[in-house]
Amino acid sequence: MAKAARKSAAKKTGKKARTSAPSSKKRRSSEGSRPSNARTGGPASKKPKRKVQSIQSTGRGARDVYQETDEDLDPRERYMTLGDHLEELRKRLLWIIGVVISASIVFGFFSYRLHAIFMEPIQSISEYPLIMGKVAGPAVVIIKLSLLLGFLATFPIVLYILWGFVTPAVSKKVAWIGNGAVLTSGLLFWGGVIFTWFFLFPFSIQMFFQFMLMGLENTIPQTTIEEYYNFLFMVHMGAGLIFQIPLLMVALGAVGIIPVSWHKQYWRYFVVGVFIVSALLTPPDPITQMILAVPIITLYAISVIIVWFIERARRKKDALELE
DSSP states (O other): OHHHHHHHHHHHHHHHHHHHHHHHHHHHHHHHHHHOOOTTSSSSOOOOOOOOOOOOOSOOOHHHHHHHHHHHGGGGHHHHHHHHHHHHHHHHHHHHHHHHHHHHHHHHTTHHHHHHHHHHHHHOSSSSOOBOOSTTTHHHHHHHHHHHHHHHHHHHHHHHHHHHHHHHHGGGHHHHHHHHHHHHHHHHHHHHHHIIIIHHHHHHHHHTTTGTEEEEEETOOOOHHHHHHHHHHHHHHHHHHTHHHHHHHHHHTTTTTHHHHOOOOOOOOHHHHHHHHHHHHHHSHHHHHHHHHHHHHHHHHHHHHHHHHHHHHHHHHHHHOOO
């Protein structure tokens, strides 16, 4: 009986051991997979996923590229949408209109005194007064005169407001270069207007109303006030815009669009184009064309020299980087 009891007990014990073995394996397997959850303190299904942003490799770490971009760009560029950009452009255009109109109103209060000053070139040549060709001619002339002077006086401000719309998309270095270019553009524009008023415009009036009338009998040097101011506006605005050509050449040369090699090949065509434009803005005589063309060609030569220095500095920098 005792033996039978021991056998039955052994059978029960072995059965339990066999049945408990798989549970120990399950326990070990569950314990082996548990360390991945021990770090997060929760089940594996609740583990948060990390978002990884792929950045193109440039030889530096992703953090360095991201930090450099944040430092170079304006803070507005990080969150402004297309609608925000359009709204910003609308505000800047309204600022430009407001600045020009405000300056024009100020000049409008002194329009009659300015009219007396602008009449001096023709009064020094012709003894005859100007003719009013239209009923609303004086009002139109005063408005045009005020708007022209308002635009001329605020031209650098207008450029600065427009450049401010672009600066958030460029680096700080490019923004500073752009500010210098805006200042230079304003100075060149004013330089062209001043040069035209003191040299080109009086000589043009003298050519039209004095020299060209020598062979015409029974002709008096007289014109309408509208025609006189139209010619004055065209010559001064055209000269101011033409004086922007050197700055444009330097900008295109700095970015590599028009290098010095291009100027070596096509400078003759540029000179011919300057004389053609000068002929359109001045009386049809070679002397007046030379008065306008020579300063432009001189500024063009200076701009080519500046581009040559820029390319030379760029070649030295590339050579140092290769070493």
